[in-house]
Amino acid sequence: MNIFKSMIALAAVVVLTGCADNTYMEYKTAAPQRSADYDYLNDYGDLKTYVDRATYPTFKLGGATNAAEFNNLGLVYALDVANFDELVTGNAFKYSSIVKDDGTMDFSTVQKFITNATDAGLSVYGHTLLWHSQQTIKYLNGLIADRIPQGSAGNEYVFKYQFENGTLLNGWGNGSTKEIVTSGSHDGSAYMKVVNPTVADPWSAQLAVDIASPLEATKTYTLHFWAKASAEGSITAGFQDPSNYAGCGDFPVINLTTDWKEYSLEATVTGANAARFLYSIGKFAGEIDFDGIELYSAAAATVELPKTVVLYNFNDGTPLGGWGNSSTRTVVDGSRDGSKMLKFTNPSKVNSWEAQIAVDFAEPLEQGKVYYLRFWGKASAAGTVGAGYQNPSNYNGCGNYPNFDLTTDWKLYDLATSITGDNAKRLTFNLGAFAGDIYFDNVEIYHMVQSNTIPLTAEEKRDTLTWELERWIKGMMGAVNGKVKAWDLCNEPMSDGHPTELKSAAVEGGDNNFYWQDYLGKDYVRTAVKFARQYGGNDLVLFVNDYNLEASYNNNAKCDGLINMITYWESDGVTKIDGIGTQMHVSCSMNPEQQKRNEDAVVKMFQKLAATGKLIRVSELDMGLQDADGNAVKTIDVTEEQHHAMAAYYKFIVEKYLSLIPVAKQYGITAWGVTDSPETSFWRAGEPIGLWDLNYYRKHTYAGFADGLVGK
């Protein structure tokens, strides 16, 4: 049967009958077109009926679903309601599903879903509050974008007319006249007197200033002037393209009064050749006096920011070069921040240049420019030493820093000098006059650059994103209004390559990822727990959820890493994480040795998780199939034998969960692959991950899952 046609037929049935339960009844069993090998599935009940409620009272059978499909109240809804205790949505609760590019939050799908699920007697699990994927990157990056400096660097004037030197504006039309009056302006100074004898069209009498180069399109300019008129009335002002007389932006209408009045108006340039400024005064008959006419724009403010030329923290164990008097330069532990540092040892006092540390650059420093030398230093005794730049080809000095005093305590030095010679490609510390040990760390050369923007400091980014995390969690908790009690507080924190560490952009990358922990630090989960309980109540059940905890290839290293990280998060005595979610996107291997390793690692994981004493949830159980060579097998290629192997692995996993996790700590198991994955899916495309096939007919895996629940 053509799957596409069958899906169309299915959709039609749902729409026509409008009764989801009846529709679902037809599809809950073995497919009619399949062999008799599937007939036994007709005898199975709905999946959740296999949970032994007396023995496992807290166990919830969960299912992942698509909120929009569920909200259609059709077949998916009927299947979910019949088979599961609790639902989790694949995407609807995720940050990028709710937070728009402008930061507004839309919880309508979430709220509709919660209403439909709870009305049907199901609970809803929240997935997820804190993650690196499916984040609204544009909005988040905007929050921590560079700041524009406050204020302005002053005004950039296009023209100024004070009329003290006798220069008038140009002008024409309607017999209008203009002249300088040498005193009597608002400040007693000279001004321009304009007379328009009769009322005419506004543009028939004009005052003009032609501008040498056109004003910048889209830029806003300020027109400032004083004016006084013989009667109240109005005139206009604006920009024009003198080649075609097209308007290029107008100022607001100018209402004249009979007293001197100061005007300050803004207009934005709209055309490419705004090379003329105009007052259009034709509508006003009478005398207008002008003074102090200025057109200007605000110049962008700039700031000076340090720019690093080189920075050595010695944490990779590499020392700096140098020579002389049997002095040594080694990297040792014990810097002021606990990191590695450079240790310089000079056995005896000699001339300052006879024992040196040297740093060579690829490019010479710029002659005439000021370079700063900043470092932490301390020494085995007090003393005075120096540093400076050198041309390494002829050893000529190119600028010396002031000598600096060493002390036996750490001190931050920040010295300045100009480069006074060419080919300044070497920095030397001139240390011969000091006998003993000198320690250096974070040796940095920098210079100052002008910038129109200011990067946020790490602290500002942390504060901003903490604010956003609070806004997001508060918004979500408000939207679910107490109806979602259990949450993936944090999803997938641990690095695969470094399973004892958190993920970070530097290691994991991904243009579409946003690693909150990179900005908020390791304690970001503590912060999120605090907000979740503050806005969602202390009775929330909060999980940290991750994948590959059952991985055999690294002996469950990620499981260990996650457990240790949770121990760290809780070590503040305040943070409480109630449970651990293990996703279990597993694969069943047709290689018996590999499958044995898979199963052993699943057992080990459950044992490790059980030992934490936390609630344990299998949060996203689905299963692919690997052939004996380790290649993923597509659904269309799966043999009956392989289907049965998958069913057996499902049974194994469910049984091990029930037997290894203490009953009181069994939150439950959620099936992520309810149906097989379509070829077009982003998730395990075309793979046989489901308990149902794509036509919603039960598979052998359904029986395996059910048999595991009852321990059959």
Ligand SMILES: [Ca+2]
């Ligand atoms: Ca004046």
Ligand SMILES: [Ca+2]
């Ligand atoms: Ca260091």
